[in-house]
Amino acid sequence: MNKIIDQILGLAKKKTDAAEVILVEGQESPVDFRSGKLHSVEHKEIKGAGLRVIKNGRIGFSSTTDFGKLQELVDHAEAGAAFGQQAAFKLPAGCKPGGVKTVDPKLEKFTTAQAVAEGNKALGILAKKAPELKCDIGLNKKFHRVSLANSRGFQGQYDKTSFSYGLSGVSIINGSLTFIGQDRRGGKLDLATSEMTARIVKMYDDAQRTAKLSSGKMPVLFAPEAMRLLWMSVAMGVNGKAEQKKTTPLLGRLGEKMLDPRITITDDPLLPLGLSSAPFDDEGVCGAKLELFHRGVFKNFIYDLQTAGILGKRSTGHGSRSFSTQPSPQVSNLVIAAGQTKLAQIIRNMDSGLILYDLLGAGQSNIAAGDFSVNIGLGYKVEKGKITGRVKDAMVAGNVYDMLKNRVLEISSETEDKGPYRTPAMLFDGMNVTAK
Amino acid sequence: MEGLIKKALGKGQADYIEVRLEDKAVTSVVYSGRELDSAGANTTKGGNVRALYRGGWGFVSFNSMDQLEAKVAEACKAARLVGRGKSVLAKVPKVNADIRVSLKDDPRNISLAQKVALAKKYNQIIIGSKGIISSGVRYEDVFKKQTFANTEGSCITEERVYCGAAFSAVAKDGANVQRAHDSVGGTEGYHTVLKLEQNAQQTVRDALGLLKAEKVSSGKYTVVMDPKMCGVFAHEAFGHLSEADHISENAKLKKMMTLGRRFGANSLSILDDATIKGQRGHYYYDEEGVASHRNYLIKHGILVGRLHSRQTAGRMNEKATGSARAISYQFGPIVRMGCTYIEPRDCSFQKMIGEIKHGLYVVSALGGMTELEMFTFSAMKAYLIKNGRLGPMVRDVILTGNVFETLKNIDAIGDDLELHGGLGGCGKDGQMPLPVSDGGPHIRVKDVVVGGK
Numbered sequence: 080m081n082k083i084i085d086q087i088l089g090l091a092k093k094k095t096d097a098a099e100v101i102l103v104e105g106q107e108s109p110v111d112f113r114s115g116k117l118h119s120v121e122h123k124e125i126k127g128a129g130l131r132v133i134k135n136g137r138i139g140f141s142s143t144t145d146f147g148k149l150q151e152l153v154d155h156a157e158a159g160a161a162f163g164q165q166a167a168f169k170l171p172a173g174c175k176p177g178g179v180k181t182v183d184p185k186l187e188k189f190t191t192a193q194a195v196a197e198g199n200k201a202l203g204i205l206a207k208k209a210p211e212l213k214c215d216i217g218l219n220k221k222f223h224r225v226s227l228a229n230s231r232g233f234q235g236q237y238d239k240t241s242f243s244y245g246l247s248g249v250s251i252i253n254g255s256l257t258f259i260g261q262d263r264r265g266g267k268l269d270l271a272t273s274e275m276t277a278r279i280v281k282m283y284d285d286a287q288r289t290a291k292l293s294s295g296k297m298p299v300l301f302a303p304e305a306m307r308l309l310w311m312s313v314a315m316g317v318n319g320k321a322e323q324k325k326t327t328p329l330l331g332r333l334g335e336k337m338l339d340p341r342i343t344i345t346d347d348p349l350l351p352l353g354l355s356s357a358p359f360d361d362e363g364v365c366g367a368k369l370e371l372f373h374r375g376v377f378k379n380f381i382y383d384l385q386t387a388g389i390l391g392k393r394s395t396g397h398g399s400r401s402f403s404t405q406p407s408p409q410v411s412n413l414v415i416a417a418g419q420t421k422l423a424q425i426i427r428n429m430d431s432g433l434i435l436y437d438l439l440g441a442g443q444s445n446i447a448a449g450d451f452s453v454n455i456g457l458g459y460k461v462e463k464g465k466i467t468g469r470v471k472d473a474m475v476a477g478n479v480y481d482m483l484k485n486r487v488l489e490i491s492s493e494t495e496d497k498g499p500y501r502t503p504a505m506l507f508d509g510m511n512v513t514a515k
Numbered sequence: 516m517e518g519l520i521k522k523a524l525g526k527g528q529a530d531y532i533e534v535r536l537e538d539k540a541v542t543s544v545v546y547s548g549r550e551l552d553s554a555g556a557n558t559t560k561g562g563n564v565r566a567l568y569r570g571g572w573g574f575v576s577f578n579s580m581d582q583l584e585a586k587v588a589e590a591c592k593a594a595r596l597v598g599r600g601k602s603v604l605a606k607v608p609k610v611n612a613d614i615r616v617s618l619k620d621d622p623r624n625i626s627l628a629q630k631v632a633l634a635k636k637y638n639q640i641i642i643g644s645k646g647i648i649s650s651g652v653r654y655e656d657v658f659k660k661q662t663f664a665n666t667e668g669s670c671i672t673e674e675r676v677y678c679g680a681a682f683s684a685v686a687k688d689g690a691n692v693q694r695a696h697d698s699v700g701g702t703e704g705y706h707t708v709l710k711l712e713q714n715a716q717q718t719v720r721d722a723l724g725l726l727k728a729e730k731v732s733s734g735k736y737t738v739v740m741d742p743k744m745c746g747v748f749a750h751e752a753f754g755h756l757s758e759a760d761h762i763s764e765n766a767k768l769k770k771m772m773t774l775g776r777r778f779g780a781n782s783l784s785i786l787d788d789a790t791i792k793g794q795r796g797h798y799y800y801d802e803e804g805v806a807s808h809r810n811y812l813i814k815h816g817i818l819v820g821r822l823h824s825r826q827t828a829g830r831m832n833e834k835a836t837g838s839a840r841a842i843s844y845q846f847g848p849i850v851r852m853g854c855t856y857i858e859p860r861d862c863s864f865q866k867m868i869g870e871i872k873h874g875l876y877v878v879s880a881l882g883g884m885t886e887l888e889m890f891t892f893s894a895m896k897a898y899l900i901k902n903g904r905l906g907p908m909v910r911d912v913i914l915t916g917n918v919f920e921t922l923k924n925i926d927a928i929g930d931d932l933e934l935h936g937g938l939g940g941c942g943k944d945g946q947m948p949l950p951v952s953d954g955g956p957h958i959r960v961k962d963v964v965v966g967g968k
Binding site: 113114117118119120121122123124125126127139140141142143144145146147148151152155156158159161162163164191192195403405 | 538544550551553554555556557558559560561571572573574575576577578579589590593594596597599627628631764845847
């Protein structure tokens, strides 16, 4: 299928018992604006190969971007196998890939000059409607081709496009530094400049007033961007590696009602133009839709080959890696089922509470256990169904599993793609909020 | 290759163009708990072209060295999209240099089996100790060869070899879990990582010691910083403020960092010196082909300099300092530090401690955050000082303050000097980790706010 892969496999077969090669060829064109000015235009090409071998039952790995030294690549992988982990799996011989759209032809045609023009358009809107904001903008178009083959006969290849678009502004409002941002990431060209700038302008206007806040328990609405914190935690919880290392609160809870019955979470590697969509995973296992939680009931952990082998399970097609690292389990696209109520209606029905957009310091919390205590980067007070101002110097704390099981009041009927998560907004009851 | 680069550069349409090619090999061994996590080697070959046109940069990176001329054209095209002003670069000498590594104990000549055995030995010391529930040992060596050429006629090849090890230990007693760590690293050769049994044992003692340590009581203390914390302070709190790209973008910072302003006592000098051989932060030429310098930032208490790329130096009408660095071929150079430290003076450690009635001796940093002149650092461990003597260990020590006030409050500077490189590095603008060193003597600072219980 590919000369380089054939060459590497040929060399590896002579010295090892099994071998697998991943070849990634890609390019990206990031365009960056800083403080309202075009800062840089770049073009990055990457071509690298990773070789995993099994010899005497042990795993060896090496990677390279130097295609003049393929024998060295094989020697390194073989040397590593003398000390590597025991392989608990056989490489897959093949599978039938599910059909999935991973290339957006419109994105392929999108030029750097168009990206510069789009950034300038966004700057123009914001300069008029939110003049105090100092804006940074990043647009990045990526293309890559993944080729994978192993010594048992698997051969596969696919092309993939992705696009990211971030708009953020900073300003000192009422004496404190305020960051306001919007971003889009996915497999398709998503030039949502008008929508993103309109949202930033609304958040900027709402931030001109500061709301009074006293500590206590209150309903808190997590906008889709804030829901990322919760899904990050759940993604760690369902990871087979965490099951293996016994670091997940979901250990031994398969079949149990762990979340609110309104919550269904599906992992979908076949989502059309999803950020993490692919016809097969990075080990050559074909994935399909997999329900992780069905009406609150915990249904599945996700596995790669090695983790599944150690636990006596089958890979779910979630082996994820770059060419320079060994695979580990990773969720693909998480699709969270929408609710019944329009977001605007949820806000109108709120008597007194908060809406959160941006949370800071998530890295400091014990996210694996679901516990978090974070500063509110951008959040607003809601009173009698209306936003009354920005909340400053406040924290919110809780446990993700407790929230998703016991505290769900509302789930919005709209969902948004936030990176690998397609998520609604959710309103939680009795959240602990501390005003400093 | 040199001929090819020169030919490609000759075809470019811009005010200035440079090409940088890189070969890199990394060998690492990682133990996590009782298990060997991974052992092996990776190689990288890549390059980039950077072009300047009317003040705007275009940048292209790649792995395939074919069609260098097309890459040059692409970088020039990108620069033309950005450039709207004037290209200004500080003048620097044209350099032709070829610097090869010659080490008695080059880590590339040591077998993977020996490296695994060494890491295993250190890991056994840690995980085999009573009260320790988890360990981490990482060995790493990196060989890098870089070739740089520009349209001003400079052509430089430089090799660098990094080698180091990092240890961590986790101790547990009931619900009380404590961690300690240590790391060493430099460019001297394989002996950097030999005979570190003491470091592994000390890491164990620190983790176990922290189990028994009380949380520190918050308040204002006279603080003695060890050379590692002193280095983190010099690098994080002060060094980043000296990076001219930050200064030129921020009016408030520009005013703060006016040359000639007094920042501390006559005895205080801070410098960034990437010329110290053997240090992790050592290099001969930066990624713009400018020789590394010994740059005083503060001399006798007065701000005398800052760190520059050729562009920031040109725009501010100052001299280039050899501080434009990139972590790899995938990035263009930005203003960075090399080896940042406070110069030693004459105060002995005994005298420094002996004069304190009530204070803290803070040792080694876990990490930190800065926002302009405000800093927050957490110490790995600390000891109370009472009536001139070291007392029991305390934990959860977090130092916060304003860097300018803190510099003024340094009232004793030690007669020792330690520089530290480790295995990690500095992060800025998505480029992490860049090999750097920092350090200093022991220093004493009055009125430091310490957070705690």
